[in-house]
Amino acid sequence: xxxxxxxxxxxxxxxxxxxxxxxxxxxxxxxxxxxxxxxxxxxxxxxxxxxxxxxxxxxxxxxxxxxxxxxxxxxxxxxxxxxxxxxxxxxxxxxxxxxxxxxxxxxxxxxxxxxxxxxxxxxxxxxxxxxxxxxxxxxxxxxxxxxxxxxxxxxxxxxxxxxxxxxxxxxxxxxxxxxxxxxxxxxxxxxxxxxxxxxxxxxxxxxxxxxxxxxxxxxxxxxxxxxxxxxxxxxxxxxxxxxxxxxxxxxxxxxxxxxxxxxxxxxxxxxxxxxxxxxxxxxxxxxxxxxxxxxxxxxxxxxxxxxxxxxxxxxxxxxxxxxxxxxxxxxxxxxxxxxxxxxxxxxxxxxxxxxxxxx
Numbered sequence: 086x087x088x089x090x091x092x093x094x095x096x097x098x099x100x101x102x103x104x105x106x107x108x109x110x111x112x113x114x115x116x117x118x119x120x121x122x123x124x125x126x127x128x129x130x131x132x133x134x135x136x137x138x139x140x141x142x143x144x145x146x147x148x149x150x151x152x153x154x155x156x157x158x159x160x161x162x163x164x165x166x167x168x169x170x171x172x173x174x175x176x177x178x179x180x181x182x183x184x185x186x187x188x189x190x191x192x193x194x195x196x197x198x199x200x201x202x203x204x205x206x207x208x209x210x211x212x213x214x215x216x217x218x219x220x221x222x223x224x225x226x227x228x229x230x231x232x233x234x235x236x237x238x239x240x241x242x243x244x245x246x247x248x249x250x251x252x253x254x255x256x257x258x259x260x261x262x263x264x265x266x267x268x269x270x271x272x273x274x275x276x277x278x279x280x281x282x283x284x285x286x287x288x289x290x291x292x293x294x295x296x297x298x299x300x301x302x303x304x305x306x307x308x309x310x311x312x313x314x315x316x317x318x319x320x321x322x323x324x325x326x327x328x329x330x331x332x333x334x335x336x337x338x339x340x341x342x343x344x345x346x347x348x349x350x351x352x353x354x355x356x357x358x359x360x361x362x363x364x365x366x367x368x369x370x371x372x373x374x375x376x377x378x379x380x381x382x383x384x385x386x387x388x389x390x391x392x393x394x395x396x397x398x399x400x401x402x403x404x405x406x407x408x409x410x411x412x413x414x415x416x417x418x419x420x421x422x423x424x425x426x427x428x429x430x431x432x433x434x435x436x437x438x439x440x441x442x443x444x
Contacts, residue, residue, distance in 0.1 A: 133293050194232060197224045287311075
């Protein structure tokens with residue numbers, strides 16, 4: 086009965102104010118205690134309500150169209166890269182093996198959030214079950230960390246290719262490549278399991294409204310009963326480990342690459358720069374956008390809607406740009422894509438010619 090009461094209160098607040106919690110006192114928003122005005126009890130909720138961008142009104146349709154087109158491009162571009170790297174015998178370099186794994190991570194990473202966000206734009210109220218919420222949270226964090234770990238592996242691959250070209254094939258064997266990718270996935274799990282399991286074992290009470298477009302850990306944590314300071318410390322600690330360890334390793338790889346490039350001739354420098362330009366561009370965009378999101382959440386008087394839009398764009402930006410950047414920067418990949426497209430176009434035209442010749 087208590088859950089149903091909160092559900093009715095949520096509906097009435099949404100219909101009268103457009104924002105379910107904009108006029109609630111801070112104590113009722115954070116739910117740090119199990120009692121507010123001696124009327125609230127610790128009764129676990131059975132679902133969460135994803136607030137999303139409820140206050141945008143008709144502008145939601147514009148964002149829906151933009152996000153849908155972006156998601157289609159993300160799926161098409163990354164699926165094309167996976168297909169090309171698996172079928173083209175000319176793309177056997179370890180770099181393309183890591184690139185196809187990165188594309189797979191980007192596809193699953195965006196699929197954990199964007200379809201739910203798109204459905205939320207079309208419904209008056211978006212709900213998600215408790216297990217579904219924490220599964221979404223786990224995979225979102227896990228895949229985000231795994232993506233950066235694979236970027237780190239690719240930086241190491243570029244270091245070996247440029248600084249030890251004669252030993253490249255001996256170092257980057259199939260066994261080593263599989264171990265590096267497995268290590269990236271394992272590192273993502275290591276940085277995700279403890280924070281998500283702590284959030285899962287928390288009790289949640291009161292208004293079950295997640296002020297985000299998905300089950301963002303910090304937004305869900307605000308709905309927990311009791312003190313969550315330990316959860317905050319653990320979450321921040323593992324987040325710093327994930328970002329700083331991968332960032333330092335990537336930076337170290339490129340410092341060593343830069344030192345070796347400085348000793349080369351002009352032609353060798355241009356060739357070496359061309360081999361790592363796409364990866365360096367992707368890394369710069371990924372970590373630059375992550376820094377911008379971090380700053381926007383802690384500096385300035387941004388509205389919750391602006392912060393949510395920034396988070397959505399950040400989550401979709403790198404998976405959207407990865408296939409475009411690698412296609413434009415990598416000549417072999419670009420030529421392989423054109424060969425595949427030409428082959429598909431020719432197979433579509435040939436049956437028409439046969440029909441015309443028979444008539």
